[in-house]
Amino acid sequence: MKLYETLAADIAGQIAQGVIRAGERIPSVRQTSQHHNLSVSTVIRAFLLLESQGLIESRPQSGYFVRRKPALPATPAADSVETPPAPAELARGGSIDSSELVLTTLRSINQGSVPLGSPYPDPSIFPWARLNQYANSLSRRVAQLGMTADLPPGNPELIRQIARRHLENGLAVDAGEIIVTTGATEALNLCLQAVAPPGSAIAVESPTYYAVLQAIERMRMHAVEIPTDPAHGIDLAALERAIVEQGVAACVVMPNFQNPLGFMMSDARKRAMVGLLVKHRVPVIENDVYHELYYGDVHPSCLKNYDSDGLVLHCNSFSKTLSPANRIGWALPGRYRAQVEKLKFLNTLNTPALPQLAIAEYLKNDGYDYHLRKVRKAYAQQASIMAAAVRRFFPAGTRVTAPVGGYVLWVNLPDGVLALELYARAQERGISVGAGNIFATGDAFQHCIRLNYSYPWTPEVEAAVRTLGLLTGELIPRATNCTPRKNAHL
Amino acid sequence: MKLYETLAADIAGQIAQGVIRAGERIPSVRQTSQHHNLSVSTVIRAFLLLESQGLIESRPQSGYFVRRKPALPATPAADSVETPPAPAELARGGSIDSSELVLTTLRSINQGSVPLGSPYPDPSIFPWARLNQYANSLSRRVAQLGMTADLPPGNPELIRQIARRHLENGLAVDAGEIIVTTGATEALNLCLQAVAPPGSAIAVESPTYYAVLQAIERMRMHAVEIPTDPAHGIDLAALERAIVEQGVAACVVMPNFQNPLGFMMSDARKRAMVGLLVKHRVPVIENDVYHELYYGDVHPSCLKNYDSDGLVLHCNSFSKTLSPANRIGWALPGRYRAQVEKLKFLNTLNTPALPQLAIAEYLKNDGYDYHLRKVRKAYAQQASIMAAAVRRFFPAGTRVTAPVGGYVLWVNLPDGVLALELYARAQERGISVGAGNIFATGDAFQHCIRLNYSYPWTPEVEAAVRTLGLLTGELIPRATNCTPRKNAHL
The missing domain is CATH 3.90.1150.10 (Aspartate Aminotransferase, domain 1)
Known part of the structure; x- marks a missing residue:
């Protein structure tokens, strides 16, 4: 057990025994650090762990307090059985989970x-009012549609609008390739499961969008972190070495306005990357949710533009451009389309019809541009x-x-x-x-x-x-x- | 390759070569059966396979036709790479997928x-109009909430209403245990992943709800099918033997109005089942989506009523009682709460706020009963x-x-x-x-x-x-x- 875990367990014990009660402030970081002779950093990690366990909460300007309604006790009841191990190894050596x-x-x-x-x-900044108006006027129609109109791959009207938008942005896609998902998060998860089995090595940018690391852990794969330049993107030579030497099974990148670095890969580097991956027959999942948020004069290309082999699985969403709360994303899974559609069906069945139709109406009629x-x-x-x-x-x-x-x-x-x-x-x-x-x-x-x-x-x-x-x-x-x-x- | 797969591949080849064109009728089951000297059953399986691949479609009263807009070709382009294997073994011996x-x-x-x-x-039969009215009047408020108000475990108002409803039905639950999901399908998937690693044996009723079999396959577990009486439910002696002899890691059942058999387990059998599972320390996922649809005078109990060890993971939903299209379900994961909440976050991030709030308002104000x-x-x-x-x-x-x-x-x-x-x-x-x-x-x-x-x-x-x-x-x-x-x- 690490120092911060021991400290967190001590404090949790005090809470359980009523030494510190619900609603009471716990000693400050500085006090705790002095009292236990631990570094401030260790104390902060312990507090974050307790907060993530639902035992304490931070209040701005005031410090940390014992939650009034703690989550279920982490420790089992006296006469009960051992807790089976967590399904995935979520804690990482040296770092807080x-x-x-x-x-x-x-x-x-x-x-x-x-x-x-x-x-x-x-x-x-989003056009909530318009989307709500559409949703309101569509709601009766959607009620009549029932469930089956929106089974995977998704609502046909929205799929048509997505295909049209891609075309306007220079990517000719077959509408039949599109699969609507519960946000890009689900699209990433499904694509990852479609391309590689558990145990696989997955190449990612470093730093990378954290949800990618979480998806990799959850599927019992492991991340191979490739050095990534803050201005030019992933190091292609390092990526190739990882493919050859570490048997990378797939790659997840964000070529446009990467989160967190904000770069855009050049067209030449995008093309070179797809060439490299096709050469080694490695599929790549392209997270392109910031595609529309460019600052220059022309919209960017994406890896999918350079792919004639169906090895690029493009993931996208309206959450960054139109409506974060509606949770509408999509995937263009290339040759993995059948697998991704099946996984979508197994994961959440269908995506609700109303937000899909409201977005489709907005794209059709309003000034998205x-x-x-x-x-x-x-x-x-x-x-x-x-x-x-x-x-x-x-x-x-x-x-x-x-x-x-x-x-x-x-x-x-x-x-x-x-x-x-x-x-x-x-x-x-x-x-x-x-x-x-x-x-x-x-x-x-x-x-x-x-x-x-x-x-x-x-x-x-x-x-x-x-x-x-x-x-x-x-x-x-x-x-x-x-x-x-x-x-x-x- | 099975006979029906060979036949399907032949027909797919004819379509690809233009022998049968888009929109044209393919030879009937009877004709194909005679022509190829295959049983009617084999031909039907081949047609179902082609239909599921999006190559043909059935039209009532008319037979099967080549689809005008076929899905992406299953065969890769000439100069492209081999298709990697599908992630899960979805086809089963002897049966169509x-x-x-x-x-x-x-x-x-x-x-x-x-x-x-x-x-x-x-x-x-559902109160669409009322739910839509609530959604319409709530939509402005939800727009202001943004995303973060509905991170897992879910909208607090809906969670309160769910807890209240359980209490009315005789199950005292801590609201802190409830996790809102994208329908019961997501709840089942998350609970299954939370309780057992890949490779595990999972006991299920036979026959069982097909989505359970699909979830088990997807997670690379395997189903142990336990004889199930059409009037009394799963055979507890057979279940215990499977636990002891086959090392069953978890169990998924539907004690109330099982799909497809429609039985309700008696209170005594529910209690005995929980006792058996606790004795062997095996968690059980209880799919209780039909709970409210009883025909008798009293609502049924559920396994969760007899569980003091946190080993019952209860999954439920409003899809069968109030609003199938909204995709709002929930889990009461017992001692697996933390794992399920984390998996929910990783799987689809949050559940949209509006349908949660609309259902909460309906439960609060309207005649659900x-x-x-x-x-x-x-x-x-x-x-x-x-x-x-x-x-x-x-x-x-x-x-x-x-x-x-x-x-x-x-x-x-x-x-x-x-x-x-x-x-x-x-x-x-x-x-x-x-x-x-x-x-x-x-x-x-x-x-x-x-x-x-x-x-x-x-x-x-x-x-x-x-x-x-x-x-x-x-x-x-x-x-x-x-x-x-x-x-x-x-």
């Missing part, structure tokens, strides 16, 4: 915090402002990416500053950030954070970035803290 | 057929009428169940009559039936069909049942066809 950190981060966004750690776009131009302009502006604010408010040694699409900024903190510590201190001040730890299986990005700039730039957001900069300065190890304008080395 | 037959059955329901093979309840009383009364009446009609119109040797809840009837056809042949002939006449083949891994129920009686009894339904009876009579092997009032033996 990433899945739990992801959930904790998402939940913290609800609690009135400045949502810089959110993976979701600001909902205020006008809406997207507005979104792109806002995000491009906010990207510049956020990057400038980080450069201004954060201490020297901080580096930021220059995203060309999407809505997240990747920040390298000065040497010695742990993202998890910044995460915890920021949370106490009502600010959420995405800790770099969740974007890799190891600690490679423990000095990085991800910031969401989809929200309009307000004094509140600016103040939050300034606070983050101050907190980062406080976290620079003392030995070098007196020379804040130079890079600090541990 | 069950998953494909399930999908084909569901799709046939759309095509204007009398939907006796449908697994879904008649949508006309009144609605259910109406549904129960209708189904109980229709069960009697359907059973009487089968007894009247089907030949001697036919046996039917006496369901005490739910809305499906299980029919044992006379000896020698294959359900798949009846299925195919009925489809040509615009009638869908559920072939018994999909309810087991082997051929144990190839002489059975399932009939849905949730639709009001109309002359059209009666005519369809009469037609099924006549077709069944025609399918009785000739040697005994001259003595129709006695049981026929091959």
Whole structure:
């Protein structure tokens, strides 16, 4: 048991015995650190673990409190049986469980915090009113359709609109290839299961979108993390070596506006990547959910444009462009179409009809392009402002990416500053950030954070970035803290 | 390759070469049977396979036609690579692929057929209008909530209403245990993955709900089929032997109004079953989606009532009682709660907010009980009428169940009559039936069909049942066809 796990178990014991009661504040990070003679970082990991277990909750400006309604006890009743092992090895050596950190981060966004750690776009920019109007007027018709009209592959009208949109963006797809899913999350999961059996090695970008790592773990595969350049994308030579030497069975990438780095692979590199994968007969899952959120003048190509072998499984969604809460995504699974359709059917049966039809109506009748131009302009502006604010408010040694699409900024903190510590201190001040730890299986990005700039730039957001900069300065190890304008080395 | 697969490949080749063109009728079952010197049954299996591959479609009263828009070609392009193997072994020895037959059955329901093979309840009995009204008035509020309000475990208002409903039905649950899912299908999948690793033996009823067999295959587990009495349920002695001798890791059952048999296990047998499983430390997944559709005076208990060890994972849904198209289900996963919540998050992230809130509002304000009383009364009446009609119109040797809840009837056809042949002939006449083949891994129920009686009894339904009876009579092997009032033996 790691130190932080022992500490978390101690505190859980105190809660169970009523030493600290529901609603009471637990001793602060600093107090606990001094009392137990443990590092601040260890204490923070223990608190995050307790929070993810539903035993404590953080309240902005106040610290951590014992939850009034704790989740079910983790320990079995006295006369009951042993708990069988968890189905997947979710905890990783040395790091706090990433899945739990992801959930904790998402939940913290609800609690009135400045949502810089959110993976979701600001909902205020979406055409909710129009979509709701369509849903309302369609609801009677959908009621009559019953269930079977929307069995996989999905609603035919939406599928037609998706095919048309792809065509407008330069990708001629057969509508018969499209499978509607419950968001891109389900599409990624189904495609991954379709292309490789358990035990497979899956090549991913490093850093990568955390849900990909989670899907790989869940299916008992393992991730092979390929170095990825913040401006140009995955290292193709390293990818080829991994394929040859480690028997990579499939690859998952985000060639456009990668989460978290924000780069776009060039057409030449996309083409080279598909060529490489076809040469080695390795299928690639392309997560292209930010496709429409480009800042330049032309929409990007995707890997699917260069694929004549059906080896690219393209995953996409309306969650980043139109309606996050409707959970409508799709897959173009190439030669794996039959398998993905079957898995969709087995996983969640059908996708609800009403949101599919409402989106189809919107795509048919409304100014999707006008809406997207507005979104792109806002995000491009906010990207510049956020990057400038980080450069201004954060201490020297901080580096930021220059995203060309999407809505997240990747920040390298000065040497010695742990993202998890910044995460915890920021949370106490009502600010959420995405800790770099969740974007890799190891600690490679423990000095990085991800910031969401989809929200309009307000004094509140600016103040939050300034606070983050101050907190980062406080976290620079003392030995070098007196020379804040130079890079600090541990 | 089996005979029917060879035949299907031949026909697919003719379609690919343009010998039979899109829109053209392919030779009938009888012609093909004579031409190739194959049994009618083999030809039907080949046609079903081609239909499930999207190459041909059946048209009521007309036969099979080459689809105008075929799905993506199953054969790769000339210069492309070998197709990697499918992820799971979905075809089963001797039988047509069950998953494909399930999908084909569901799709046939759309095509204007009398939907006796449908697994879904008649949508006309549900309170669509009220639910839509709630959804419409809630849609603005939901837009403001954004995404994070409905992360797993689900919308708190719906969770409260579910807990209250369980309490009214005699099951005191901690609201903190409830996890909202995309229908009961997702709940079953997540619970199964939570309790057992790949390779596990999973005990199921025989016959069982086909989605359970599909989930087991998908997770690379294997089903151990336990004899199940049409009136009393699973054979507990046989279950215990399977646990001891075959190392069963978990069990999936439907104690109330089992699909397809319609029985309810007695309270004593439910209690004994939980005791048995606790004794052997085997978790049980209880699929209780028909719970509210009882015909008697008191609502049934469930396995969860007798579980003090957290070993019962209860799965449920509103799809059979309120709104099939909304895809809202839930799980009470006992001691596996944390694992199931994490898997839900990984599988589809969140469940859309609007349908959750609309159902919560309905449960809070409207006459759910009144609605259910109406549904129960209708189904109980229709069960009697359907059973009487089968007894009247089907030949001697036919046996039917006496369901005490739910809305499906299980029919044992006379000896020698294959359900798949009846299925195919009925489809040509615009009638869908559920072939018994999909309810087991082997051929144990190839002489059975399932009939849905949730639709009001109309002359059209009666005519369809009469037609099924006549077709069944025609399918009785000739040697005994001259003595129709006695049981026929091959």
